[in-house]
Amino acid sequence: MPLLQGKRIGVVANLTSVIFKNEAQTTYTHLVDSLLALQMDLRKVFSPEHGFRGNVDAGEFVESGKDTKTGLPIVSLYGKNKKASKESLKDIDIMIFDIQDVGVRFYTYISTLHYMMESCAEANIPLLILDRPNPNGHYVDGPTLEPENKSFLGMHPIPLVHGLTIGEFAQMLNGEKWLENQAQCNITVIPAKNYTHNKFYQVPIRPSPNLPNDQAIKLYPSLGLFEGTNINAGRGTKFQFQRYGAPFLDKNVFLFTYTPKESFGAKNPKHKEVLCYGEDLKNDSLYAEVSLKWLIKVYNHATDKSKVFNTENFTKHAGTDKLQKQIEAGLSEADIKATWQKDLEAFKKLRAKYLIYN
Structure with missing residues (x-):
């Protein structure tokens, strides 16, 4: 005051x-x-x-x-x-x-x-x-x-x-x-x-319309990457960033279905009013990591791989054009994550200079 x-x-x-x-x-x-x-x-x-x-x-x-x-x-x-x-x-x-x-x-x-x-x-x-x-x-x-x-x-x-x-x-x-x-x-x-x-x-309090709860916030770093693709990440449902899906995913692999509709925080969700095949993650126990497993699974089991990435937008979300290329080249999650480590270690040292909290 x-x-x-x-x-x-x-x-x-x-x-x-x-x-x-x-x-x-x-x-x-x-x-x-x-x-x-x-x-x-x-x-x-x-x-x-x-x-x-x-x-x-x-x-x-x-x-x-x-x-x-x-x-x-x-x-x-x-x-x-x-x-x-x-x-x-x-x-x-x-x-x-x-x-x-x-x-x-x-x-x-x-x-x-x-x-x-x-x-x-x-x-x-x-x-x-x-x-x-x-x-x-x-x-x-x-x-x-x-x-x-x-x-x-x-x-x-x-x-x-x-x-x-x-x-x-x-x-x-x-x-x-x-x-x-x-x-x-x-x-x-x-x-x-x-x-x-x-x-x-x-x-x-939900920090924005499409982050309704702790589970969405936990999964957001991983499922937020779908924002740069043609995959719906739960927008147009009550489980934003706790599920994903698209009409062009293999329905024999993705058994969970939902239909995005106009709703609070999503006037025009991807694949609005279209049945999407995907995965429900509301009970997933992901903790303290960015996971690529869902992105890799989507790419490997899309009925038309050319529909997955919205390249320019995905690069902006990922911050690099390497990630899309790595997924398209068939690299495993462990191999891709190994390429991040040098930069992560350098950033952790930098971050330590500015911490207010332990």
């Missing part, structure tokens, strides 16, 4: 930006409502992918406008401009960043963090980060992004699962000089109490 007193405040927030009122994390107020109740001078809300209230589909344009509840102006950071303009920051003295992340490179909130740090550095505005635990913070895994495959789905040379909180990641962005023109953002991280990286954190 002393850092905010007498300041004109901007907030980067979404539906997870809440203050819990009880131990069970069932009662809470939104950060925006709390700041207004405390008579802080909150000027505007900056909204990431999925919108401020979290009701927008993945990849769907987020509108700027007004919050119907508070009347505050909302500035979209997921539309024409993914970076806050100088104009939008001119009446701001301090910016707060408070979003629940899930620790996966293609989950776009770390790209939003990057751009907000750049904007704040350019406008000489301090950034206050209210840190939150990372539910996938207990491991580091996956292919490392190659700079030529940089996009909003991955802007940094980091593994698919990076094992950092938002606060730690912000320290890395500054420390490695990854912001444009090697800019340095004036950041203050308010750490989470009692969190360690070897604790599995249960997320009390």
Whole structure:
């Protein structure tokens, strides 16, 4: 509170930006409502992918406008401009960043963090980060992004699962000089109490429309790779990122079936209203790794292999064009993972410099 007193405040927030009122994390107020109740001078809300209230589909344009509840102006950071303009920051003295992340490179909130740090550095505005635990913070895994495959789905040379909180990641962005023109953002991280990286954190509020529970968050690093293919990863069902399927998978191998339909968080899911053959993973016990077994199985048992990959999009999700080539060449999961190890070891050493939590 002393850092905010007498300041004109901007907030980067979404539906997870809440203050819990009880131990069970069932009662809470939104950060925006709390700041207004405390008579802080909150000027505007900056909204990431999925919108401020979290009701927008993945990849769907987020509108700027007004919050119907508070009347505050909302500035979209997921539309024409993914970076806050100088104009939008001119009446701001301090910016707060408070979003629940899930620790996966293609989950776009770390790209939003990057751009907000750049904007704040350019406008000489301090950034206050209210840190939150990372539910996938207990491991580091996956292919490392190659700079030529940089996009909003991955802007940094980091593994698919990076094992950092938002606060730690912000320290890395500054420390490695990854912001444009090697800019340095004036950041203050308010750490989470009692969190360690070897604790599995249960997320009390779904962090985006298609991550409804802990199982989806656990499987997301592995099944999220299907976003760069023509395989449906449960969008259009109540079990997003807990199943996968497509109409062109061999029905003698894939005995589980479902039909994606228009639903919350998925207006146009892949293979909408078409019967998909696949696998149900809602009870799978995957823990602390990126698994390629489902991707390899899909490729090996597709009735038409040319339908599996959406190459450019898959490369953006994987961060490398090697993974698709390795799967198409018939490499085993163990052989592919062996090619990640050198980069993973180098990143773990780098990561150690920026850890706030054990």
